[in-house]
Amino acid sequence: MAAVWQQVLAVDARYNAYRTPAHPQFRTQYIRRRSQLLRENAKAGYDPQLRRQYLKLRSQLLAQRYGPLSEQSSFRAHSNSIRSSRTTLDRMEDLEEEPRSQGSRGHRRSVSRGSYQLQAQMNRVAQEERAPGSLVPTPLAEASRAMAGDTTLSENYAFAGMYHIFDQHVDQAVPKVQFANDDKHLLACCSLDGTISVCQLVPTPPAVLQTLRGHNGPVSDFAWSLSNDIIVSTSLDGSMCIWNTHDGRCIRQIADPDSAQMLCCTFQPINNNLTVVGNSKHNIHGVNISTGKKVKGGSSKLTGRVLSLSFDSAGRILWAGDDRGSIFSFLFDMATGKLTKAKRLVVSEGSAITSISARSWISREARDPSLLVNACINKLLLYRYGPVALLLLCPA
Template identity: 75%
Template structure:
């Protein structure tokens, strides 16, 4: 059954370049959702014959819709991003074969089917062209807004109740849900960053011990240890969104490197130098632009060659000389009604910064700032994951004043939507679950608080 759904997904991936030609940022999300739904359905024990019939029908329909694929046309559709007819998914499957040869593969995190059905319904909204370069929701958007509860932004992000407080990872206490499922042991010094693969079965970690490690999430075993090419402390990492066989790492010798985690080798032409220690990395959704921030206050943009993995330095922005860039998060659209590609940045300037991406080389223009407390700690922030038709768009950040802040980036004044208090140390990181019903925040003392959204 696994082989069949992988074949179905491979067919979808081969035609992915033709989908939403005007909105390429949706392609990654589409393939991600297809992968998760196919995996979940495969567990139901469907008749293999029916699945093979579905595969043939799916291939036929996609061929009728987009036309037969040729190596040359596929190359053009990806804007010179793939050298041959082998897709990103094919390369990922080769990597999975390599993982199987070395040890057990991790499982994918199962996600509520209902939440994905709701997300899919919200994504299937029709737009009307009202004027050149602008899109506004049709009446279908009103239906989608009603499906989501027809709540205001403030109501939607009214996180008040603490769902759970835990520090089992610190004191090895007897666990109570939610609890620590896996402890990844192997690094000899502190872990500085980690990233999940697209399929959620592999984690990459970077460490002060000058190594990156590849882990299987199913059992927590280390699949591979890869030394930093410069034998330097590794400080951050990020997966290439369209090819999870490639991971970009940043180190204390001011270098970024594109690493092939299947071979354990640095990609030729995939290295570049910044002005300081590399602390933060983020790709745009199509994976063509990489931003890197350092401890000297600079953000660099790089063009990423999808065919070779080569990095080309494009733009540099000095946020504030000498102020560390501790977090970078890219978003193609802030919301369906706020269409600017944007970058959310934490820097040690006591402000959360929102930039507009103004060209195809990743140049940035400051759009908004939000007052927070951050002068020295590695505080991080995120865009809220769901795109909706509510007025406004929300971002969440930690802060050195021990609070979690929600800001509406589209509100001209009084941008703070919510403020969560409960930590006893600087809040360093925040993360949502897939449907935004839970928010986790962590602080400098190792405490994690899981907050529950109020149900209306």
């Protein structure tokens, strides 16, 4: 069955260069989607004889649609199809999940020997086609080139349709990107290289306005103030910094009350003089950024390392997620900054809650306030919650 689908994909790859000649990126998307569908259908166990008839009919239809290929282009397309089909066949074998019988293991060995022959032929063709000075690192790069409709590497990675690419943090990961409040042209991103970039999208060309430097360790999170003139950030160096976004100056640096790594932060939406931070010792703390001191009664403990925080729009409920799969809700006293623990929901035991966003919708279809939750179970979850019980009711 895998061999039949391999031949189907090879036929598509041969004619792929004729599809949408003005838009080569669409050819790449087509062949990738085609490969995905073939892998899925290969697991269904259809009659191989029917698939061979399908292969014959599809070859005839493609020949009628695009015409017969010339001998030279046929050879080139055939070599490209060998490379792309070999990659697809290997992926189909890797994705097989059911235990194989003794007979099926023998079939796998025979298929592997065939793939080695394809690899050898692929290497020979790659050397023949490679021009002096061309950038083709490995035979696998040639396979990717074939799937892209035999375009050059520069054409394949031209990022057609991209507005702009910011690459100032290219050497380290970027944990968070966030637009400023009510501003679609101003954004910031933090990096594990210890800096924060404030960027503008217009006027063109887009540019980095400020690079905020001052942390001695990776920056784990940041938040915009309501007026976008202040950014608060947390770092694994155990400190929180308050920044002036206009000149990039660090106004104040505050050490974590527990001398732990700071992992997340958020502004109180009504009173931006107060922030809440979470650390690696399972604690959340309310902090007055004017004085740099912890708010009395504004601390609480979770079951794990605090990875995400979010207030509701009114600033009366605080949500916190930890690395053990739990979400906690807290009542926030607007006058004193005191936190009172309300409810706990275990989303998935041991799966980190990496992001929480609370929203209230003005809609007939979504009247209840909601939480958008990112959990390390390969899912993005949307919950609605009751304003009285403060308990997550069910996925929306």
